[in-house]
Amino acid sequence: MKLDKGKIxxxxxxxxxxxxxxxxxxxxxxxxxxxxxxxxxxxxxAGSWQIVGGYAGEFSLGHAAFFGIGAYTSTLLYIHFxxxxxxxxxxxxxxxGIIGFLLSWTCFRLRGHFFTLATLAFxxxxxxxxxxxxxxxxxSEGLLLPIKMGFxxxxxxxxxxxxxxxxxxxxxVILFTYVMERRRLGYYLIAYRENDExxxxxxxxxxxxRLTASTISAFFTAIGGTIYAQYTFFIEPESVLPVxxxxxxxxxxxxxxxxxxxxxxxxxxxxxxxxxxxxxIFGSSFNGLHLIIYGLILIVVLLxxxxxxxxxxxxxxxxxxxxxxxxINASG
Amino acid sequence: MLRVEGLYKAFGGLRVLEGIDFQVAxxxxxxxxxxxxxxxxxxxxxxxxxxxxxAGHVLLDDEDITGLSPxxxxxxxxxxxxxxxxxxxxxxxxKNVAIGSLVRTRSVxxxxxxxxxxxxxxxxxxxxxxxxxxxxxxxRKRLELARALATKxxxxxxxxxxxxxxxxxxxxxxxxxxxxxxxGIGIVVIEHIMTAVMSLSDRVVVLSQGKVIKDGTPQEVSxxxxxxxxxxGEGYQHAxx
Amino acid sequence: xxxLKNLRAGYGDIExxxxxxxxxxxxxxxxxxxxxxxxxxxxxxxxxxLISAVEGQILFAGKDITKLxxxxxxxxGIIQVCEGRNLFPDMTVEENLELGxxxxxxxxxxxxxxxxxxxxxxxxxxxxxALAGSLSGGQQQMVALGxxxxxxxxxxxxxxxxxxxxxxxxxxxxxxxxxxxxxxxxILLVEQNVVKALEIASRAYVLENGNIVMSGKASDLAKxxxxxxxxxxx
Numbered sequence: 007m008k009l010d011k012g013k014i015x016x017x018x019x020x021x022x023x024x025x026x027x028x029x030x031x032x033x034x035x036x037x038x039x040x041x042x043x044x045x046x047x048x049x050x051x052a053g054s055w056q057i058v059g060g061y062a063g064e065f066s067l068g069h070a071a072f073f074g075i076g077a078y079t080s081t082l083l084y085i086h087f088x089x090x091x092x093x094x095x096x097x098x099x100x101x102x103g104i105i106g107f108l109l110s111w112t113c114f115r116l117r118g119h120f121f122t123l124a125t126l127a128f129x130x131x132x133x134x135x136x137x138x139x140x141x142x143x144x145x146s147e148g149l150l151l152p153i154k155m156g157f158x159x160x161x162x163x164x165x166x167x168x169x170x171x172x173x174x175x176x177x178x179v180i181l182f183t184y185v186m187e188r189r190r191l192g193y194y195l196i197a198y199r200e201n202d203e204x205x206x207x208x209x210x211x212x213x214x215x216r217l218t219a220s221t222i223s224a225f226f227t228a229i230g231g232t233i234y235a236q237y238t239f240f241i242e243p244e245s246v247l248p249v250x251x252x253x254x255x256x257x258x259x260x261x262x263x264x265x266x267x268x269x270x271x272x273x274x275x276x277x278x279x280x281x282x283x284x285x286x287i288f289g290s291s292f293n294g295l296h297l298i299i300y301g302l303i304l305i306v307v308l309l310x311x312x313x314x315x316x317x318x319x320x321x322x323x324x325x326x327x328x329x330x331x332x333x334i335n336a337s338g
Numbered sequence: 339m340l341r342v343e344g345l346y347k348a349f350g351g352l353r354v355l356e357g358i359d360f361q362v363a364x365x366x367x368x369x370x371x372x373x374x375x376x377x378x379x380x381x382x383x384x385x386x387x388x389x390x391x392x393a394g395h396v397l398l399d400d401e402d403i404t405g406l407s408p409x410x411x412x413x414x415x416x417x418x419x420x421x422x423x424x425x426x427x428x429x430x431x432x433k434n435v436a437i438g439s440l441v442r443t444r445s446v447x448x449x450x451x452x453x454x455x456x457x458x459x460x461x462x463x464x465x466x467x468x469x470x471x472x473x474x475x476x477x478r479k480r481l482e483l484a485r486a487l488a489t490k491x492x493x494x495x496x497x498x499x500x501x502x503x504x505x506x507x508x509x510x511x512x513x514x515x516x517x518x519x520x521x522g523i524g525i526v527v528i529e530h531i532m533t534a535v536m537s538l539s540d541r542v543v544v545l546s547q548g549k550v551i552k553d554g555t556p557q558e559v560s561x562x563x564x565x566x567x568x569x570x571g572e573g574y575q576h577a578x579x
Numbered sequence: 580x581x582x583l584k585n586l587r588a589g590y591g592d593i594e595x596x597x598x599x600x601x602x603x604x605x606x607x608x609x610x611x612x613x614x615x616x617x618x619x620x621x622x623x624x625x626x627x628x629l630i631s632a633v634e635g636q637i638l639f640a641g642k643d644i645t646k647l648x649x650x651x652x653x654x655x656g657i658i659q660v661c662e663g664r665n666l667f668p669d670m671t672v673e674e675n676l677e678l679g680x681x682x683x684x685x686x687x688x689x690x691x692x693x694x695x696x697x698x699x700x701x702x703x704x705x706x707x708x709a710l711a712g713s714l715s716g717g718q719q720q721m722v723a724l725g726x727x728x729x730x731x732x733x734x735x736x737x738x739x740x741x742x743x744x745x746x747x748x749x750x751x752x753x754x755x756x757x758x759x760x761x762x763x764x765x766i767l768l769v770e771q772n773v774v775k776a777l778e779i780a781s782r783a784y785v786l787e788n789g790n791i792v793m794s795g796k797a798s799d800l801a802k803x804x805x806x807x808x809x810x811x812x813x
Contacts, residue, residue, distance in 0.1 A: 190449075193446065194440070196428075196429065203420070206409050206412075207412060208437055208438045209489055210409055475592055530616040530617075537813075561811075566810075569614070570807070
């Protein structure tokens with residue numbers, strides 16, 4: 007009996023995942039499905055950002071670039087060469103990974119705020135390239151994806167399919183983070199984050215660890231770009247490369263719990279539905295109100311729960327279920 | 339044998355090391371002393387790869403390790419501690435030490451097991467899950483030692499490891515250093531607490547203004563006129579002379 | 580004039596001074612000696628009020644000032660000339676000196692004090708329009724001394740005035756300190772240059788790892804092998 011209860015406490019992610027999948031299959035309302043899609047997409051984007059921003063401690067404000075690179079690569083290959091988006095997705099991710107690698111390599115000597123500024127510039131540069139290189143990207147006019155349904159085209163009639171797709175994406179990122187945290191790469195990234203000089207004195211090749219984190223983070227982020235493109239059938243620089251996207255990734259991570267595998271989940275669940283709701287109410291009249299609200303949420307969270315929503319909730323959950331375990335053991 | 343030959347290091351116009359020669363064998367404890375600004379920590383930084391020397395060599399068993407990165411130097415068996423301790427603040431004591439162990443094994447599980455050995459050796463087991471930023475200074479210094487030992491070094495370079503400790507803690511640290519030495523690790527100690535260095539060291543190397551002015555036993559060094567001049571100033575006539 | 584009774588002080592959870600007893604009488608020059616990291620600067624900072632005492636007392640002219648804030652200690656005449664000179668490099672020598680007379684008590688006598696400082700340290704009068712940053716190390720040390728004097732101190736605490744100076748210049752600086760002492764000033768001199776310090780001090784204390792291990796007349800200490808042992812450990 008005792009062992010079972012312990013397992014139950016720690017199995018909550020599986021429970022939620024299964025319940026989630028069941029719930030999704032029951033929901034027919036397109037608006038809600040869209041909200042779920044958005045939320046799960048952001049779980050994955052924030053989770054990907056975290057690898058560099060949370061674990062390695064390098065605060066990137068340019069991750070939209072990787073999202074956009076993923077979206078544009080797979081879309082252009084699809085439009086011009088009829089390459090299946092499934093393949094294009096991985097090509098785009100690989101390409102983004104290489105860019106992430108190069109970015110980390112060149113910015114190696116930059117620390118803290120300087121690194122963040124460099125990533126900010128980087129994100130803007132990619133945005134400007136996408137807007138100006140009209141022969142390639144059609145600039146601000148954007149690209150329309152062919153509306154041809156089929157699995158191989160990653161284009162589906164029902165929103166359910168997209169939601170399951172993005173769910174797999176989100177679960178993959180969380181799973182990767184969870185495993186990485188418990189392996190040498192995770193330990194080394196955290197060591198670098200905590201104290202670079204000390205880490206190096208203990209044999210940690212922090213240069214290599216950072217490059218790895220940057221590459222993987224870019225790779226994962228780019229996959230979201232492809233999925234988003236396939237979902238909306240239309241991409242333009244302002245939708246896949248804006249700085250607001252780069253800002254939302256760290257925001258979701260921090261609010262949910264920076265440096266934890268499930269942080270992005272909690273963060274996204276709080277922020278995304280809220281932002282969509284606010285945009286619905288104030289969208290046209292007060293553009294940017296949701297950003298003000300974001301700022302306020304961030305301030306409140308950092309003041310009251312600096313470690314993030316996730317750790318606080320999980321601690322509470324463990325306290326409640328832990329207390330129940332004690333009761334059962336004492337009497338049983 | 340860890341050997342340093344003819345090391346020169348300058349920062350811009352400031353010459354910090356001007357031809358340093360010294361060596362440590364694995365069965366020795368060598369004290370490295372000298373007035374402030376003599377170049378002691380810079381010497382450590384050059385030996386362990388944080389700086390590249392302008393001239394000269396660092397040799398580990400006749401293998402030239404000059405200019406290798408700190409991580410590479412650590413893998414070869416040379417580890418150093420820092421004057422101002424640098425724990426991985428948000429991590430537990432055990433995780434801190436495990437990171438040290440990971441230079442010898444890829445497996446995190448094995449690293450934790452090896453880490454616990456060092457944690458026990460240092461008497462920190464009751465603190466193993468405490469975040470290292472909550473530790474007292476004395477415990478942080480022990481943690482830094484445990485972490486360094488986890489890398490299984492052949493030589494340990496200690497930088498003012500007794501700085502800031504009260505007399506009881508200093509005694510404890512002296513015992514600890516001797517026990518570490520008993521494991522077969524060669525130790526270099528930068529220290530300002532002279533009684534401690536003199537009682538601990540087999541040999542003492544005195545640095546002043548970037549040069550080695552004396553290399554000898556504690557007795558020889560403490561009565562050497564050049565050394566006394568460096569510490570007390572020119573013209574000190576004491577009862578012994 | 581100044582008495583420290585069982586002083587314990589440090590930084591955060593690091594205790595540096597483990598119960599120090601020390602006295603400086605009016606008109607004396609007392610030297611505080613000791614190796615690096617012995618706690619000399621910590622002691623002076625504690626007397627100045629930059630660091631709070633954890634335990635023990637600081638008595639000044641009979642009054643307990645242990646809890647008095649730093650700026651008030653400066654007003655009542657406890658003046659510290661910090662290690663490393665700390666001048667305002669882009670201001671002239673004269674401006675630096677004038678700033679020394681910041682406190683209300685000193686400002687009243689600014690002109691007089693400035694004249695006496697110029698008399699005591701003539702090089703300052705010579706270079707009074709020069710930018711402080713353009714002066715040599717030794718001259719800067721003189722400015723720092725002068726600035727300390729401008730506050731009309733009751734006790735002047737000098738933290739390592741010879742630091743970073745060439746031996747010849749050290750001689751000049753110490754001559755200046757001697758002249759200041761001869762006017763009857765009370766001085767607590769922290770120094771690493773033991774020989775020079777014992778030449779101008781009447782009494783001295785040796786601090787080792789936060790404890791006073793030797794004290795007595797400067798002339799006695801200079802001949803005592805115990806001094807060498809205190810520094811060298813054996």
